C-alpha cells in the first residue's frame with residue numbers, strides 16, 4: 001500500500017508543512033505493520049488532508065454518530081444509497097460536514113478493509129473523516145473555522161496492515177481505548193425501557209403496570225434498571241417537569257427505587273424545542289447564526305434548537321439538571337440527540353470547534369453524574385469515548401424487521417442488529433455497546449419468533465447491554481425463557497466474523513471465548529436467503545448455535 005501523508009510520500013521522521021494560514025508539525029513513526037502519525041497545528045487550518053492511498057475495492061464505512069450506519073461499501077457507493085433513515089428532514093443528523101462532501105461515500109473516524117485500516121485515534125478538537133477522490137481514499141481532519149494561537153495537538157492517525165478487516169478493527173479499538181485511558185464500567189446493565197412499546201404515548205398507569213409486573217417476577221426478568229424513556233416530560237428541554245397524570249419527576253424515581261430497581265430516565269440535554277420553557281426563558285443559550293438561534297433539527301413536530309455548551313450559564317444549568325435528576329433518585333441516565341451539541345454555528349466561546357464545544361458539554365454531564373451510569377445515544381461516537389459508560393451503536397430498532405406494514409422505510413430491527421454486529425469492536429474498548437432493545441412479545445408486533453430470537457441471542461452472544469422493551473404482561477414462559485437464554489450467553493469475549501461478506505451477504509459468525517475457557521459460537525443470518533457455515537444450514541433471518 002503506497003501511502004501519502006500531508007500530500008507527500010510517507011516516510012518516518014519529523015515533517016513540517018506550511019499552508020496559506022496554518023503550520024503543521026508532525027512526527028511519523030513507522031514499523032513493519034503500521035504507521036503512527038502525531039503532531040500539532042497552529043493558525044487556521046480549515047480542512048487538512050492527512051492521508052491518501054489507493055482506494056480499496058470494498059471497505060467498511062462508518063458514520064459519525066450512533067444512528068448512522070457502519071456498512072460495507074465500494075468507492076462508487078453514493079451517499080443517498082446509504083440506509084434510508086429519515087435523513088431528508090434532518091441532513092445535519094448524519095454529518096457535520098457540508099453537503100458537497102456528502103455526494104460520495106464519507107467514512108467518519110476510520111476506514112477498514114481486508115489487509116488495511118486507517119483510523120484516527122481521537123476526535124477531541126477536529127472532525128476526522130475519509131472520502132473517496134477519484135481512485136484515492138483520502139483522510140482529512142476538519143477544524144471548521146477555528147484558529148489556534150498556540151500549537152494544538154492533531155488527532156493521531158494509525159495506519160495498519162496485514163489481517164482481516166475484523167482483526168484490524170479490534171486492534172484499532174484497543175488503540176482508541178488506550179488513547180483515552182477508557183475504564184469500562186464493571187456493571188453491564190440488564191433492564192427495561194419504555195420506548196419500543198409505548199413510544200411517546202407513555203402514561204403513568206403504563207409505568208406502574210410494568211413496574212408491578214417486573215417486581216412480581218424477578219426471577220424471569222432479572223432487571224437491574226427500569227428506565228422511563230421519552231414521553232414523561234412536558235417538553236424537550238424541560239426535564240424536571242413531568243406531564244399531567246404523573247407524580248412528578250421525583251415521584252417517578254421513587255416509584256421505581258421503592259421496588260428495588262435502579263431508576264433510569266431519558267433526556268435530550270443539548271436540545272430545546274421552540275415551545276419549551278427553556279427556550280422561552282433563555283433564547284441566548286442556543287447555538288446561533290446571524291444573531292438568532294439556529295434551528296438544529298425537526299422532532300416531535302417542532303423546531304429544535306441546540307444548546308451552546310460553551311456558555312457558562314448553560315454549563316451551570318446542565319450541571320444543576322443532572323444533579324437534580326440524581327437527587328430525585330435516578331442513577332441511569334440515557335442522554336439522547338447528543339449530536340445537537342456538535343452543530344456548527346456561533347457560540348459564546350470563539351475559536352472552539354463544534355467538537356470541542358460538544359465535549360465541553362458532555363464533560364459537564366459526566367462530572368455531574370458521578371459514578372452513575374451514563375448511556376449516550378444519537379451521539380458523535382469518537383468524541384464521546386471516555387465520557388460515557390454505554391453507547392447506542394446503531395439506529396433505532398422497531399417492532400418489524402425491514403418494512404413497516406404501511407410500507408414505510410425507516411429505522412428497523414435489521415439495520416439496528418447489523419450495526420451491533422459491525423460495531424462489536426467498540427464493545428469494552430470505547431464503552432459498553434447498547435445494541436438497542438430486545439422486543440420479545442409475540443403480540444402487537446410484526447417480528448416473527450425467529451427474528452426476535454435472532455436479535456436476542458445475537459445481543460447476548462455479543463455480551464452487549466440487554467434492555468427489554470415490551471409491555472411485560474404480554475410475555476409468557478417462552479419469551480421469558482428467551483430473555484434468560486440471551487443473558488446466559490453474555491460474559492464472554494466476543495468477536496464477529498463475516499464483516500466483509502466472508503460467509504455470504506449478511507451472514508455473521510460470533511465466537512465468544514467463555515471466562516472459564518471454551519468457546520461458544522453463534523451463526524447469525526440477517527439475510528433473506530438460507531446460508532451455511534461449516535456445513536450447517538442457517539435459515540433466513542435466524543440464529544443457530546453451533547457446537548463448541
Ligand code: 9PG
Nearest residue numbers: 067086195229230266299336377378396
Ligand atoms: C425517543 C427516542 C428513543 C430512541 C432514540 C431516539 O431521526 N429521527 O427523527 C429520530 C427520532 C427518534 C429517534 C431517533 C431518530 O430515537 O434512539 O431509543 O429514546 O429517541 O424519542
